[in-house]
Amino acid sequence: EAGVTQFPSHSVIEKGQTVTLRCDPISGHDNLYWYRRVMGKEIKFLLHFVKESKQDESGMPNNRFLAERTGGTYSTLKVQPAELEDSGVYFCASSPASGGYNEQFFGPGTRLTVL
Amino acid sequence: GNSVTQMEGPVTLSEEAFLTINCTYTATGYPSLFWYVQYPGEGLQLLLKATKADDKGSNKGFEATYRKETTSFHLEKGSVQVSDSAVYFCALKLSGGYNKLIFGAGTRLAVHP
Numbered sequence: 001e002a003g004v005t006q007f008p009s010h011s012v013i014e015k016g017q018t019v020t021l022r023c024d025p026i027s028g029h030d031n032l033y034w035y036r037r038v039m040g041k042e043i044k045f046l047l048h049f050v051k052e053s054k055q056d057e058s059g060m061p062n063n064r065f066l067a068e069r070t071g072g073t074y075s076t077l078k079v080q081p082a083e084l085e086d087s088g089v090y091f092c093a094s095s096p097a098s099g100g101y102n103e104q105f106f107g108p109g110t111r112l113t114v115l
Numbered sequence: 116g117n118s119v120t121q122m123e124g125p126v127t128l129s130e131e132a133f134l135t136i137n138c139t140y141t142a143t144g145y146p147s148l149f150w151y152v153q154y155p156g157e158g159l160q161l162l163l164k165a166t167k168a169d170d171k172g173s174n175k176g177f178e179a180t181y182r183k184e185t186t187s188f189h190l191e192k193g194s195v196q197v198s199d200s201a202v203y204f205c206a207l208k209l210s211g212g213y214n215k216l217i218f219g220a221g222t223r224l225a226v227h228p
Contacts, residue, residue, distance in 0.1 A: 031214065056214070091158065104161075107158045
């Protein structure tokens with residue numbers, strides 16, 4: 001069974017440009033999460049989808065970030081316009097339908113560099 | 116607020132040495148605690164977990180005990196191998212239906228032959 005995949009693995013853009021990150025969760029997983037790690041610091045939660053609905057978006061830093069999950073399958077995270085402080089590694093994770101704790105399975109991350 | 120604090124790395128050890136990576140937390144209620152590991156070029160993998168006080172999680176020779184009195188969840192391994200070189204993250208999940216994980220900053224471990 002394929003794991004969580006993320007695309008691209010690396011992205012280098014200039015300040016003010018737009019970047020879209022994609023996450024494909026494990027097939028059948030209703031829960032999808034975005035996290036990011038900035039400058040070697042702690043990994044921080046961004047948001048949580050249940051199917052196509054945003055369950056918790058309390059970690060989204062500002063309105064330059066837009067996450068979507070059309071059809072409840074893959075998700076995209078768009079940063080527009082990108083700023084220098086957005087550089088970091090963006091992780092996606094997925095887990096099965098809720099009912100007690102289900103392990104979150106992480107993708108390899110997308111390393112974003114904003115110049 | 117809720118947070119996780121880990122010892123700073125990098126931690127450099129020789130093969131077969133004893134490993135301890137300290138982790139303490141601040142959280143309301145009764146969180147679940149986790150250690151995740153990230154090997155080079157890969158995503159985070161769940162290494163072990165403990166869901167209540169005094170529980171011991173263990174996997175691949177690693178152990179951690181949920182100590183509520185000291186709010187700690189230190190990771191230990193009796194004899195590390197070169198293949199254990201990775202970044203280790205301590206994390207918590209709050210009780211009460213919250214699914215998000217709260218992570219520490221990670222500790223890089225380098226094991227040399």
